[in-house]
Amino acid sequence: MTIKATSVISILAIWVASVAAVAIEPDSWWVIIFALLATGAVGASAWRRLGLSRLIGVVGTWAGMALAAGSSGDAAWTSIFAFLTTGAVVYSTMRRDAWLLGVGIATAWLATGLAVLVHGSDASWMCVFAFLTAGAVANSHNDIVRGFAATGWWVIAGALILILGSGFAWLSVIAFVLTTTSIGFGSFSFPRGLEWDLFDRDDDSERVKIVR
16 A cells, blocks of 8 residues: 555645634634544545545635635634535545546635735635535536536626625535536436426327318
8 A cells, every 4th residue: 555646745835824824813723623634534544545636626625725825824724624625535436547526625715815815804704615516516526517617707706806805705506506507517417218298289280180
């Protein structure tokens, strides 16, 4: 049994982000507690190759957390959801090469971190929906559609929040909903054997003629 490099890099990213946040904002010291828990979540499966997709997701998550907790001690609680996101990503069904899904997860967390950095801890609750987005995206099967959906909607929401202020942090909820409803959109199909005839009109040529 060997330890995979992706697991080591993920753990390293967790600690670099956490130590940096605490060094900048000492009031965020208890971020270390959830860094330890996240390390345990990754370390428990260190023998398993996480792949580029999970690595991007984990690195982006903790980078976003570091931006938030490093800017305000009141935003240190985002580390709780960074830990939960780490567990959701590491133990998800995401394929190792579905890197676009990892980008979508990282985008949601970086948008959250930047919003807190610019507008203060009032925007920190966005991390809840960044976590929910990560859980939905990491367990999807259409990496192109879902990855683009998460990245696109969170970039738009994040940009608007940065411009308009923390009072528009509710746009993160919209980003989560739109990302979730986009999941499976590209592979949607009706069950076999079901005829979609609600709006079809009978063709005169197919009518049964009554033979006198």
